[in-house]
Amino acid sequence: DGEISLNKSDVDGGGVAVVGSSFQMSGGTISGNTATGDGGGVGLWNNSFTLSGGTISNNTAKGGGGGVYFRAWSANTLTISDTVEISDNSAANGGGVCINSQDLDLAVTGSIINNTATDSGGGVYFKGDTFNVSGNVSITGNKMGATPTGSGLSGGTDNNVYLPANKYITVAGALTGSKIGVTTENIPDNSQYVRIASGNKDYAEPEKFLYENDGAIAVSAVVDRYTTQLVACKHNWSGEWKTDTH
Secondary structure (H helix, E strand, O other): OOEEEOOEEOOOOOOEEEEOOOEEEEEEEEEOOEEOOOOOOEEEEOOOEEEEEEEEEOOEEOOEOOOEEEEOOOOEEEEEOOOOEEEOOEEEEOOOEEEEOOOEEEEEOOEEEOOEEEEEOOOEEEEOOEEEEEEOOEEEOOEEOOOOOOOOOOOOEEOOEEEOOOOOEEEEEEEOOOOEEEEEOOOOEOOEOEEEEEEEOOOOOHHHEEEOOOOOOOEEEEEEOOEEEEEEOOOOOOOOOOOOOO
16 A cells, blocks of 8 residues: 655666566555656566556656556566556556567456557557456556557547557456457458457457447457457448358
């Protein structure tokens, strides 16, 4: 229930920098910190971060992760759960949370709200291995202040979760929170869809997601027995259309 606030780093980790060790936060506040590199509030390298309570807010990074920056060189986990709030942070990539690791699991059931990125990922920039969401997760109100290359988006638009090529969200349980907005690096065309999420057919529901690259493109479900893939698909409609493989 303590407070880490108004600190500044000329490199990484404005409020907290953890290298080669785990970090656990179950309450308190990390706010008003800045970093000229990555991790305005918290920067972690090469271990796990369990965030089960407290608030990370109003932190700024010129690089990645206004609230939280996480990079690992081996399999590690960032868990955000319960009453956690990551809000009103800003960075170039991942205003709320920036994940920059090929072997990292991110599990979210808390709130990532009202963060801003100048490049991409207002709420979450995810370049990890597995991105699990479940329960009363809230990733909403996050914005992008500049246009990512090739995204077709203008400044100040909704940009809640940014998924680089071939990255997607895993629906690990029933979603009871607000819709999750997703922006993708790859954009669907008339012959190619883009996967944004997958999970058990009872949990992965299209109405729980919004595709933010283009509001006219709906999220559709591709069901294969027990598993559902949620995809953004741009149909080329015609008067003869009946059905298709999407």
